[in-house]
Amino acid sequence: MTRKLPPVDVVLVGFGWTGAILAQELTQDGLQVLAIERGAWRDTPSHFPTTVAQDELRWYWRKEMFQSTARETLTFRNSRGETALPMRRWGSFLPGEGVGGGGVHWNGQTWRFLPSDFVAASHNAGRYGPLGPEMTVQDYGVTYDELEPHYDRFEKLCGIGGRAGNLNGEIRAGGNPFEGPRSAEYPNPPMHMTFAQHRFEAATGELGLKPFPGPSANMSQPYVNPLGCQLAPCTYCGFCEKYGCGNYSKASAQTTILPVLMRKPNFSVKTHNEVLQVKLDSTGRRATGVIHVDQNGEEYEQPADLVILCAYQLSNTRLMMLSGIGEIYDPATGDGLVGKNYCYQVMSGADVFFDDKYTNEFVGAGALGMCVDDYNGDNFDHSGLGFIGGGYIACWTTHSRPIERQRTPEGTPTWGSAWKKAVAENFLKSTNVGAHGASMAHAGNHLDLDPTYTDVYGRPLMRMTFDFTANDRAMSVFLTERVREIAERMGGREIRLNPREGPYDSMPYQTTHNTGGTIMGTNPSNSVVNRYLQSWDVPNLFVMGAGVFPQNAGYNPTGTVAALAYWSADAIRARYLRNPGPLVQA
Amino acid sequence: MAALLGSAPVIVPSALSKTLSGSIPWIAGTSPAPRGFGGQRFFTAAERRCVDALVARLIPADELGPGAREAGVVDFIDDQLAGPFGRGERWYMMGPFADGLETQGYQSEQPPAGLYRAALAELDAHCRAHFQDRLFADLSEAEQDAILGRIEGEDLEFAGVSASAFFALLQETTIEGFFCDPVHGGNRDMIGWRLVGFPGARYDYRDYLNHNGAAISIEPVGLSGRAAWNVD
Ligand SMILES: Cc1cc2nc3c(=O)[nH]c(=O)nc-3n(C[C@H](O)[C@H](O)[C@H](O)COP(=O)(O)OP(=O)(O)OC[C@H]3O[C@@H](n4cnc5c(N)ncnc54)[C@H](O)[C@@H]3O)c2cc1C
Numbered sequence: 159m160t161r162k163l164p165p166v167d168v169v170l171v172g173f174g175w176t177g178a179i180l181a182q183e184l185t186q187d188g189l190q191v192l193a194i195e196r197g198a199w200r201d202t203p204s205h206f207p208t209t210v211a212q213d214e215l216r217w218y219w220r221k222e223m224f225q226s227t228a229r230e231t232l233t234f235r236n237s238r239g240e241t242a243l244p245m246r247r248w249g250s251f252l253p254g255e256g257v258g259g260g261g262v263h264w265n266g267q268t269w270r271f272l273p274s275d276f277v278a279a280s281h282n283a284g285r286y287g288p289l290g291p292e293m294t295v296q297d298y299g300v301t302y303d304e305l306e307p308h309y310d311r312f313e314k315l316c317g318i319g320g321r322a323g324n325l326n327g328e329i330r331a332g333g334n335p336f337e338g339p340r341s342a343e344y345p346n347p348p349m350h351m352t353f354a355q356h357r358f359e360a361a362t363g364e365l366g367l368k369p370f371p372g373p374s375a376n377m378s379q380p381y382v383n384p385l386g387c388q389l390a391p392c393t394y395c396g397f398c399e400k401y402g403c404g405n406y407s408k409a410s411a412q413t414t415i416l417p418v419l420m421r422k423p424n425f426s427v428k429t430h431n432e433v434l435q436v437k438l439d440s441t442g443r444r445a446t447g448v449i450h451v452d453q454n455g456e457e458y459e460q461p462a463d464l465v466i467l468c469a470y471q472l473s474n475t476r477l478m479m480l481s482g483i484g485e486i487y488d489p490a491t492g493d494g495l496v497g498k499n500y501c502y503q504v505m506s507g508a509d510v511f512f513d514d515k516y517t518n519e520f521v522g523a524g525a526l527g528m529c530v531d532d533y534n535g536d537n538f539d540h541s542g543l544g545f546i547g548g549g550y551i552a553c554w555t556t557h558s559r560p561i562e563r564q565r566t567p568e569g570t571p572t573w574g575s576a577w578k579k580a581v582a583e584n585f586l587k588s589t590n591v592g593a594h595g596a597s598m599a600h601a602g603n604h605l606d607l608d609p610t611y612t613d614v615y616g617r618p619l620m621r622m623t624f625d626f627t628a629n630d631r632a633m634s635v636f637l638t639e640r641v642r643e644i645a646e647r648m649g650g651r652e653i654r655l656n657p658r659e660g661p662y663d664s665m666p667y668q669t670t671h672n673t674g675g676t677i678m679g680t681n682p683s684n685s686v687v688n689r690y691l692q693s694w695d696v697p698n699l700f701v702m703g704a705g706v707f708p709q710n711a712g713y714n715p716t717g718t719v720a721a722l723a724y725w726s727a728d729a730i731r732a733r734y735l736r737n738p739g740p741l742v743q744a
Numbered sequence: 745m746a747a748l749l750g751s752a753p754v755i756v757p758s759a760l761s762k763t764l765s766g767s768i769p770w771i772a773g774t775s776p777a778p779r780g781f782g783g784q785r786f787f788t789a790a791e792r793r794c795v796d797a798l799v800a801r802l803i804p805a806d807e808l809g810p811g812a813r814e815a816g817v818v819d820f821i822d823d824q825l826a827g828p829f830g831r832g833e834r835w836y837m838m839g840p841f842a843d844g845l846e847t848q849g850y851q852s853e854q855p856p857a858g859l860y861r862a863a864l865a866e867l868d869a870h871c872r873a874h875f876q877d878r879l880f881a882d883l884s885e886a887e888q889d890a891i892l893g894r895i896e897g898e899d900l901e902f903a904g905v906s907a908s909a910f911f912a913l914l915q916e917t918t919i920e921g922f923f924c925d926p927v928h929g930g931n932r933d934m935i936g937w938r939l940v941g942f943p944g945a946r947y948d949y950r951d952y953l954n955h956n957g958a959a960i961s962i963e964p965v966g967l968s969g970r971a972a973w974n975v976d
Binding site for chain 2: 198199201203204205206207208209210211212213214215216219220221226227228230231234235236240241243244245246247249350352353356391393394395396397404405416417420421423425426427428429430431452453454512515516517518520521558559560561564572573574575577578579581582585586610611612661662663664665
C-alpha cells in the first residue's frame with residue numbers, strides 16, 4: 159500500500175550536484191524543500207577521511223563508491239540490429255549514488271563550453287554548409303552570454319583555480335584565448351604544475367599553440383566560498399576521480415553547500431529512498447508529486463507543487479520514460495523525443511615514455527594539468543576536414559594508482575616477465591597526452607526501455623544504443639594526430655598512441671559524461687525541456703543535468719550542468735514562483 | 745542560525761532510510777572500515793594449487809624480484825571469491841544470459857567464483873588429456889606459458905565456460921592482488937608497490953611538487969601502516 163505523506167513545496171529527485179544547488183537556491187525563498195536520495199548520507203569525516211579514502215580496490219574496483227548494478231543497470235548494444243545485454247557491472251561510466259552524487263568522486267576539471275557550442279547547429283551549418291547525414295545536432299536555445307553569470311557563480315562556489323584568457327573581451331596571456339568572455343578572473347590561481355606539464359607547455363608552445371592551466375576544483379590555496387564554507391589546499395595525493403576527498407580540498411556538495419544548507423529549517427533530505435516515478439494528475443499535464451520507496455520496500459506518495467529531477471542524466475531520462483511523460487524516441491520513425499540525442503565523449507591519447515626523467519605521477523590531482531584549446535569546437539577552420547567539433551588536448555597528472563595504471567610501450571606482452579619489466583621501468587617515468595573530444599548527436603544513438611531486463615522492482619531497465627559516429631571518428635583521427643605531434647615533442651624516448659578505434663566498448667572506463675535524452679531546445683517539437691529546463695508537457699516539472707545537452711561539447715560537462723542549474727533556479731525564483739506556468743509559450 | 749547550530753539532527757529511522765534536517769549528522773568514529781582480508785577460503789586444495797601456478801606465470805618471480813605468488817595473490821583471490829565479489833553481490837545477475845559481444849562485457853551466468861571453478865576444472869581436464877594426465881600446476885613453466893598464450897589468443901576453448909572470460913578475470917584479479925592495499929591480503933610486504941615505486945596510501949605530496957623530473961624515494965605506506973610495522 160502506498161502511504162500518502164504531507165505535501166511539500168518542492169521535491170528534488172536525487173541529491174548530487176544539481177540537487178544541492180537547487181536546494182540552496184530555492185530554500186532562499188522560504189519554500190519547504192525536500193530532497194529524496196536513493197543512496198546513503200555521506201560526509202568527509204565519516205565516509206572518506208584520509209584513513210579510508212585511498213583504497214583503490216575498495217572504492218573503484220569493488221565499486222563501493224557507485225550505484226550498485228545488482229539493483230539497477232542499463233542494457234547496452236552498439237546498434238539496433240543487436241540484442242542489448244545488461245551491463246552486469248559498471249565499466250565505461252560510473253553513476254554515483256548517495257548524498258553528493260557523482261560530485262563526491264569527480265576529478266574537478268571544471269570547464270565552460272564555447273559560445274559556439276550552444277549554437278552548434280546554426281553556427282556550423284552557417285559556416286560549413288549542411289551537416290552530415292543523420293546528424294541530429296541542434297542549438298541549445300540558451301546562449302553563452304546568458305549563462306556567463308551562472309558559470310561565474312559556480313566557479314566562485316567551488317573556488318575554481320585557473321587563469322582567465324578572455325576577461326571582458328580582453329585576451330590575456332597565459333589563459334585560454336579561445337574561451338568566451340568572462341566577467342571575472344577565476345577565484346583562485348592555477349594548480350602547481352609538475353614536470354609533465356612543463357614539458358607539455360614547452361611542446362605546445364613550440365608548435366605555436368596556446369597552453370594554459372586546466373580549470374580546477376581542487377584547491378590551489380585555502381578558500382572560503384561566498385556561502386562561508388571553507389576549503390583546504392589540495393595535497394596532491396592522487397586520489398580524486400573515483401574517490402571521496404578526505405582533505406576538504408575538492409569542491410563537492412559536501413564541501414561547498416551542505417554545511418549551510420543542512421542547517422536550514424525549511425530543507426530536509428530523505429536518504430535510502432528511491433523515486434520510482436513522477437505522479438501526474440488525470441490531465442497528464444501536471445505533476446502532483448513523486449512515488450518513492452524506502453529500504454524496507456515501503457512505498458510512499460510525496461505530494462509537491464514543484465518536482466525537479468536532479469537524478470543524473472541516466473536516471474532523469476529513465477524516470478521520464480517510466481512516468482509516461484512525453485513520447486519515447488523511436489529511431490525507425492524519428493518520432494518521440496525522450497531518449498533522443500544520447501551522446502558521450504570521444505577520448506583518445508598518447509602515452510609518453512621517458513628514459514631518465516621521472517614524472518612521479520603519484521604526485522597528482524584530479525584537475526592538475528596544462529591544456530590547449532586550439533582544436534576544440536570551432537576554434538580552427540574545419541573546411542575540407544569532413545567533421546564538426548573538436549576537443550581540448552591536455553596533459554593531466556591525476557594519479558598513478560597501480561591497479562588502474564600500468565603503462566607499457568608498444569609491443570609489450572600483456573603478462574609474464576617482459577610485462578612485469580615494462581611496467582616496473584615505466585611506472586614512474588611516463589605521462590599521457592589526452593584528447594577530450596566532443597560527441598555529436600546522431601539519429602541512431604538513443605535511449606529507450608529494454609523489452610527484456612528489469613530492475614529489482616520489476617520495472618524495465620533503460621536500454622542504450624550507442625556507437626561512435628562517422629563525425630566522431632573523423633574528428634578523433636584528426637585530434638589524435640595533433641596529440642601525436644605534441645607527445646612526440648615532449649622529449650620522451652617513445653610514445654604509444656591510443657586512438658579511438660573499433661566500436662564503442664561499454665567496459666573500459668572512459669568518462670561519466672553521459673548526455674542527452676531529455677534535451678533542451680526552442681520548441682516542443684525539437685526538445686523535451688525549454689530553455690529554462692522546464693518540461694514542455696508538464697510545466698511544474700524541471701529537469702536538470704547533462705541530459706538537456708542536445709549534443710556534447712569537447713569539455714567535461716559539470717561547469718555547464720551547474721551553470722544551467724543556476725540559470726533554471728533563477729527563472730524559477732524570479733518568474734515561475736510568481737506565476738506558475740510555462741516560462742516559454744509553445 | 746545560532747539557535748540551529750546546536751540542535752541535534754532530526755533522524756527518523758526506518759532501517760537505513762532516514763530523513764535528515766536541521767544540521768549535519770555526524771557521530772565520531774563511524775567511518776566505514778574496509779572489508780579487509782578475512783583469510784576465507786573458496787578454493788579446494790587442488791584449485792588453489794592451480795591458481796597459484798597461474799598467477800606465478802602472469803607475474804613471475806624473476807631477476808627483478810618476487811612476483812604474484814610471493815605477494816600472496818592466491819590468498820587474496822581465494823578470500824575475494826569467498827566474499828561478496830565472488831558471489832557477484834553488486835553485479836546485475838538476473839537472466840536471461842547470452843554470450844554477447846565483446847563490447848558488452850562480462851555475460852557469464854556464473855558470478856566470478858563460479859566462473860573460476862568451472863574454468864579451473866576445464867583447464868586441468870585439458871592438461872590431463874594432453875599432458876599425460878598431469879595437472880596445470882605440474883607442467884613446466886614453458887608448457888604453462890604456452891597454454892596461457894593459447895587461451896589469450898583464443899586458440900583454446902573450454903566446454904560450458906568461456907576461456908577468454910576466465911583469462912580476463914584471472915588477469916584482472918591477479919593485478920588487483922598484486923597492487924591492492926595490503927589490508928586486502930595481496931601485495932604482501934608491499935611487493936607490488938615496491939616493484940614500481942608507488943608510495944601507497946599517502947595523502948600529502950606538497951613537498952614534492954617541484955621534483956622537476958628527479959626521482960623521489962619514499963617508503964610505501966598502507967592504510968594500516970608500513971610493512972615494517974606489521975607483525976605477522
Ligand atoms: C569518476 C567520475 C569523474 C568525473 N570527473 C568529472 C570532471 O573532472 N569534470 C566534470 O565536469 N565532471 C566530472 N564528472 C561528472 C560529474 O560528476 C557529474 O557531471 C555531476 O555529478 C552531475 O550532477 P547531477 O546532479 O546531474 O548528478 P549526480 O551528482 O550524480 O547526482 C545524482 C543523484 O541522484 C541520485 N538518484 C538517481 N536516481 C534516483 C532515484 N530514482 N531516486 C532518488 N535518487 C536518485 C543518485 O544516487 C545521485 O546521488 C565525473 C563523474 C565521475 C563518476
